[in-house]
Each structure stands twice: as C-alpha cells, then as structure tokens.
Amino acid sequence: MDWEDFEHLVREIFEKEFAQNGGEVKVTQASSDGGVDAIAFDPDPIRGGKIVIQAKRYTNTVEWQLYETCMELY
Numbered sequence: 001m002d003w004e005d006f007e008h009l010v011r012e013i014f015e016k017e018f019a020q021n022g023g024e025v026k027v028t029q030a031s032s033d034g035g036v037d038a039i040a041f042d043p044d045p046i047r048g049g050k051i052v053i054q055a056k057r058y059t060n061t062v063e064w065q066l067y068e069t070c071m072e073l074y
Contacts, residue, residue, distance in 0.1 A: 015027075018042060037055045040053060
C-alpha cells in the first residue's frame with residue numbers, strides 16, 4: 001500500500017468512528033509534505049475538542065521531530 005492509500009484509509013477510519021459519536025472529520029488536501037491529513041472535532045464536553053490527525057507509513061521508526069512539528073502548527 002502506498003502512502004496516499006494509507007492516508008486515505010486512516011481518514012476513513014476516523015470519519016466512521018467520529019460520525020458514530022456525532023463528531024466530524026475535515027480532510028485536508030492529500031500530499032507528501034509531512035503535514036496534517038485531517039482534523040477531527042469531537043463534540044463530547046469531557047473528552048471532546050479538536051484532534052489533529054497525521055498519518056504516516058514508514059518502514060522504520062518515526063522520529064519525534066515529526067510530532068513536535070505537528071504540535072507547533074496546532
């Protein structure tokens with residue numbers, strides 16, 4: 001499975017999960033730039049809020065810097 005198919009699969013899983021609980025997932029433009037792939041909004045007053053989804057398909061360990069970059073953006 002290539003990176004684009006993997007990102008699409010991850011977005012579909014989150015869309016189905018959040019739709020069951022009244023949430024929504026906004027999909028960002030697919031690219032290989034290392035950016036955010038989707039943003040989920042969970043309406044639950046306790047655990048809810050904005051959830052940034054960044055799907056990666058690597059054969060090796062992912063470096064922490066990718067996560068730090070995502071956290072700085074949002």
